[in-house]
Amino acid sequence: MSAEERKPSLPTDEFNRKWYWDFRKNAWYCLRCNNCKWIDNWEVKDARFARICPSNAYYLFDTYAAQGRMDVSLDLIDGVLKYEDDPEILDILYACNTCGGCDVMCKGVHDMSPINVILEMRAKMVEDGQLLPQYLPILESLRREDNTMLGKKADRGKWAEGLGIKNLAEESAEVAFFTGCRFSFDEELWKIPRAIAGIFKDAGVDFGIMGKDENCCGSRPAQMGFKGEFTKYAENNIDAWKNAGVKTVVTACSDGYYAMKRLYPEVGSKVEVLHMVEFLARLIEQGKIKLTKKVPMKVTYHDPCHLGRRLSQAISVFNPNERSMGIYEPPRDIIKAIPGVEMVEMFRNRECAWCCGAGGGVIDTYPDFNSYTATQRIIEAQETGAEAIVTACPWCERSLGDAIKETGAKIKVIDLVELVDSARQRGGK
Ligand code: SF4
Ligand code: SF4
Structure with a gap:
């Protein structure tokens, strides 16, 4: 394919004016300028702490920065590169924290979104049947137990045993505390949701949890490229909140917060979503x-x-x-x-x-x-x-x-x- 043929068309209609949504065009527009590897010059306070991209710093290879990932993505989309050409392709696109550091630094100078290209490429790879082998047990856990932690669904609400918290599968409440997979199954961290329950009770918050009926929020599956799983979990959670008459969902997980606040409205969610930090600020302001x-x-x-x-x-x-x-x-x-x-x-x-x-x-x-x-x-x-x-x-x-x-x-x-x-x-x- 010639360079001329690979050029994206110029924006002409409403859809194309939003060309930054198109991940191929984003990859095409990458200038290979290096901005995605370093924090802004004026923010550097110590040369040892000037990098922004962990995968570039660890693998010490440009292909493992957003810049290289744009090249590999464009070639894969255009068929210039095939998965079978190099077994490292999966690692190049998956050994990335999806932290968004590159995105912020790129946007400082360009109107494009490398993080969205990486996420869309992961979804494309899943569609193309190119699964990272390490994902198989997680996928199995999602399909059988609705969590990413390889835990049993029946144990999801165990952290709350004996705390007398309302079960939203049976009762209504104004606020749903969404625990999330990590807090639900990482026993060492149970002290945090338990502290939250104590704070809510003392502040007089009418709240409940879904317990064993809570699903994964879909955030991690979305980051891994499993869009179908994300949509299924989003729909299930939205329905469960609706049935319980929930007005506000509070979570202490930042991944879950991002999914429920930014992505769920696209699946029809209308409830207020707050991170625990925001809810704490509200309770402090109210004197509770x-x-x-x-x-x-x-x-x-x-x-x-x-x-x-x-x-x-x-x-x-x-x-x-x-x-x-x-x-x-x-x-x-x-x-x-x-x-x-x-x-x-x-x-x-x-x-x-x-x-x-x-x-x-x-x-x-x-x-x-x-x-x-x-x-x-x-x-x-x-x-x-x-x-x-x-x-x-x-x-x-x-x-x-x-x-x-x-x-x-x-x-x-x-x-x-x-x-x-x-x-x-x-x-x-
Ligand atoms: S992804 Fe953005 S910041 Fe990185 S090289 Fe391309 S244009 Fe530059
Ligand atoms: S999202 Fe990935 S490519 Fe971008 S800075 Fe983070 S680790 Fe690097």
């Missing part, structure tokens, strides 16, 4: 949580990608009404409102944050790459002198927590919920 207890601790905050910089499908510099998730300040404001806490920033923060390493299925599929990425974040956090990294996502907590265990680093990772729970007034004290 009072942060009165002193917590003497120096902490830094890690921005989960899906709570911060991940963008909507249609973001464009020519369409400024579309924004990133952008929840950067609320968690910081809550931390700063806790008496005794000293908050310090890492070199890379907010939209320039380094990913925790868990995203895009990488925590399950490329353990060495996952561990490298998380360890880099721990090193950066330790540079601040903080005793703890506070974050707001169970995937970050698992990934960073494992890196701390592996390296023996003298820092701990805690959820913002745990910090608030230690600082809140109980029973008038």
Whole structure:
């Protein structure tokens, strides 16, 4: 195919004016400018912490950055490259955290979306029957047990046993707490949803959970390319909330939040979706949580990608009404409102944050790459002198927590919920 033949047509109609939706054209328009590998120049505070793309930093090869992925994607779409030409093609497109760092840096200069190309290519590969072998047990777990964690569906609500929480499959409630796969099956993290239940009860929130009837939110399947699974779970969850008369869905998982807030409306969802950070801010503002207890601790905050910089499908510099998730300040404001806490920033923060390493299925599929990425974040956090990294996502907590265990680093990772729970007034004290 000649270069002339491969040129995208010029925008002429309404659909084509939205050409940035077309992932082939996005891949075609890549200028190979390198921006997707580094944080913005003016944000660099230390040369050791100037990179934005974990897979490029780990594999040390351009093909493992958005830039190379655009080349490979375009050639695959146009049939210039075939899957059988190189067994590494699957790794090139799957050893990516889907963290969106490249997307933010690319959008600083171009009107295109490398992250959407990568996600669409994964869906195309699934359609083409090109499955990453590491995904097979996860896919089996989704099909049999409706979760990504290889757990039993019947055990999904186990974390809540004995807490007397309303079961939304049987009763109505104003607020649904969506637990998500990681919090439901990662026993070490159960203390966080349990703390949330305590906070809700003390604040008088009318809430419930779906327990064993909760499905995966579909976020991880969507990141892996399983669009059919995503749609099925989105529809099931939307129906379940409707039947339970739910007005607001709250989740403490940033991946789930992204799916339910950004993607579910495309499947017909009309409920209000809040991340726990936003709900905590609301309860504090309403005076239902009072942060009165002193917590003497120096902490830094890690921005989960899906709570911060991940963008909507249609973001464009020519369409400024579309924004990133952008929840950067609320968690910081809550931390700063806790008496005794000293908050310090890492070199890379907010939209320039380094990913925790868990995203895009990488925590399950490329353990060495996952561990490298998380360890880099721990090193950066330790540079601040903080005793703890506070974050707001169970995937970050698992990934960073494992890196701390592996390296023996003298820092701990805690959820913002745990910090608030230690600082809140109980029973008038
Ligand atoms: S993906 Fe964007 S930032 Fe990266 S090389 Fe292409 S145009 Fe540049
Ligand atoms: S999504 Fe993250 S890991 Fe993937 S190419 Fe972009 S910056 Fe690199």
